[in-house]
Amino acid sequence: MTPETRTRVLDALRRQHVELPSWAFGNSGTRFKVFPQEGVPRTPQEKIADAATVHRFTGVAPSVALHIPWDKVDDYTALSAYAASEGVALGAINSNVFQDNDYKLGSVTNPDAGVRRKATDHLLECVSIMDATGSRDLKLWFSDGTNYPGQDSIRGRQDRLAAALSEVYDRLGDEQRMLLEYKLFEPAFYTTDVPDWGTAYAHCVRLGEKAQVVIDTGHHAPGTNIEFIVAFLLREGKLGAFDFNSRFYADDDLMVGAADPFQLFRIMFEIVQVGALDPDYGIAFMLDQCHNIEAKIPAVIRSVMNVQEATAKALLVDVEALTSAQESGDVLDANAVLMDAYDTDVRPLLRDLREDMGLDPEPLKAYARSGYAEKIRADRVGGEQAGWGA
Ligand code: AOS
Ligand code: ZN
Ligand code: ZN
Numbered sequence: 001m002t003p004e005t006r007t008r009v010l011d012a013l014r015r016q017h018v019e020l021p022s023w024a025f026g027n028s029g030t031r032f033k034v035f036p037q038e039g040v041p042r043t044p045q046e047k048i049a050d051a052a053t054v055h056r057f058t059g060v061a062p063s064v065a066l067h068i069p070w071d072k073v074d075d076y077t078a079l080s081a082y083a084a085s086e087g088v089a090l091g092a093i094n095s096n097v098f099q100d101n102d103y104k105l106g107s108v109t110n111p112d113a114g115v116r117r118k119a120t121d122h123l124l125e126c127v128s129i130m131d132a133t134g135s136r137d138l139k140l141w142f143s144d145g146t147n148y149p150g151q152d153s154i155r156g157r158q159d160r161l162a163a164a165l166s167e168v169y170d171r172l173g174d175e176q177r178m179l180l181e182y183k184l185f186e187p188a189f190y191t192t193d194v195p196d197w198g199t200a201y202a203h204c205v206r207l208g209e210k211a212q213v214v215i216d217t218g219h220h221a222p223g224t225n226i227e228f229i230v231a232f233l234l235r236e237g238k239l240g241a242f243d244f245n246s247r248f249y250a251d252d253d254l255m256v257g258a259a260d261p262f263q264l265f266r267i268m269f270e271i272v273q274v275g276a277l278d279p280d281y282g283i284a285f286m287l288d289q290c291h292n293i294e295a296k297i298p299a300v301i302r303s304v305m306n307v308q309e310a311t312a313k314a315l316l317v318d319v320e321a322l323t324s325a326q327e328s329g330d331v332l333d334a335n336a337v338l339m340d341a342y343d344t345d346v347r348p349l350l351r352d353l354r355e356d357m358g359l360d361p362e363p364l365k366a367y368a369r370s371g372y373a374e375k376i377r378a379d380r381v382g383g384e385q386a387g388w389g390a
Contacts, residue, residue: 005316006349008315009316010353012272012315013060013311013312013315013350013353014353014357015277015278016060016285016311017063017279017285018061018285018304019064019065019092019286019287020051020054020055020061020063020064020065020286020287021065022047022051022065022071023047023067023070023290024287024288024289024290024299025041025046025047025051025296025297025386027386027387028290028291029290029292034292034387035293036385038377038380039373039379039380040380040385041376041380041386042380042383042385042386043383043386044066044070044071044072044386045082046376046380048082048083048088048090050300050376051064051088052086052087053367054304055087057301057359057360057363057364057366057367058304058363059354061304062088062089063088063089063090064083064088064090064091065090065091065092065094065286066090066092066094066133066135067094068093068094068096068122068125068126068129070096070386075132076090076133077132090134091135091286092135092136092139092286093127093130093137094139095123095126095138095140095141096122097123097142098141098142098143100118102115102118103115103119103143103144105152106144106157107119107142107143108123108144108160108165109158109160109164109193110144116160120164120167123138123164123168124167124171126138127172127173127176130173136175136177137176137177137178137240137284138172138176138179139181140168140178140179140180141214142161142193142194143187144157144188145185145187145190145191145192145193145195146188146191147188147189149190151190157193158193161193161194161203162203162206165180165203165211166206166207169207169208169211172210177210178204178207178210179211179213179241180200180212180214181194181200181213181216181219181243182194182195182199182214182219183195183251184196184219184220186250186251197213197232197233200213200214201233201236205238209237211240212239213238213239214241215239215241215243216242216243216245216251217242217243217244217245217263217264217267218243218246218247218250218251219243222249226263226266226267227263227266227267227269234274239283240283240284241283241284241286242267242284244256244264244285244287244289244303245287246258246259253289253290255294255299256289256306256307257307257309257310261310264310265310265313265341267310268311268314269317269338269341271283271311271314272311272314273319285307287300287303287304289303297367297372297373298364298367301364304363305363305364308350309346309347312346313341313342313344314341316341316344316346317337318340318341321337322338325337
């Protein structure tokens with residue numbers, strides 16, 4: 001690696017920004033069982049403190065996404081000030097129109113106008129919360145869909161979705177954005193109202209430039225070429241954010257980079273090629289994970305490190321050599337250039353980066369030594385632990 005390459009790569013990595021989900025620190029599980037862990041946060045403030053701890057050891061996770069109502073508080077301006085005092089900012093506001101009895105047949109696409117009103121009002125409330133927290137992004141994921149052919153009008157539901165999105169879009173401030181997430185299936189099994197990037201993209205195009213698509217890496221059919229979607233949306237200026245995680249089967253929400261680090265590298269290569277890694281470009285690189293059986297804070301630290309490793313490898317691709325091989329039609333050479341970067345052990349480089357940033361080069365070991373895990377286990381007794389749905 002030339003000194004110029006090294007400087008370029010380190011500069012880009014120093015500016016990298018991964019956003020953490022507040023819910024990754026709470027208890028979670030499957031539909032069969034939630035395994036509670038000791039020391040888990042009981043309040044939004046404690047979740048923020050845990051996220052800030054991950055930032056202290058990694059240096060590249062300076063914001064935390066909230067989920068409403070799981071992170072509901074009376075005073076969001078005060079919550080924002082608390083986050084700042086912990087050294088992080090509040091990030092995307094995630095809405096929740098999937099955990100209420102009223103939403104059995106859908107939220108904004110429900111056949112009942114009253115339920116649609118309630119769901120849309122919740123989304124509007126989330127924008128008011130963004131006004132107070134200073135958050136830029138409203139993240140929307142709809143569990144809406146149907147289970148049986150004939151259950152509802154596929155087309156009618158698209159009309160209802162468009163109407164709700166448009167009402168919420170009109171409420172956004174100049175600096176605010178709407179991020180629309182898609183998911184192939186689950187909890188609905190027959191039709192999903194926003195099942196794929198094309199549907200999300202089409203709604204976002206109609207809405208306008210403040211609406212962009214979220215790619216959750218776990219929300220595709222097996223074998224889907226996610227980096228193609230990344231490249232396409234980037235080209236159209238419609239990629240707003242990622243929800244990073246790993247999947248083996250469906251929406252597994254495992255640690256990013258655990259199942260398929262090569263896919264993560266291929267995604268990050270599409271990103272770095274157009275300079276979209278820089279926070280000023282506007283893409284939010286968020287994690288959306290649940291740590292059901294592993295310790296939560298170290299799992300989030302590991303995930304951030306996995307994103308950094310994939311990014312460092314992507315930044316190391318010799319673009320000049322790649323372009324020349326591509327232009328001369330040398331398939332094997334082009335592939336070899338990409339694989340050379342992927343096969344590089346970037347861990348020494350990342351250790352140097354952390355030292356440059358005044359951090360311990362080994363975040364997981366440093367966290368283990370810090371005593372934070374013991375402290376939260378001792379302090380957080382009594383009260384109700386945060387978790388899926390609380
Ligand atoms: C659901 O499958 C999605 O991934 C959403 O991003 C969801 O809002 C998030 O998991 C928090 O509930
Ligand atoms: Zn997600
Ligand atoms: Zn998901």
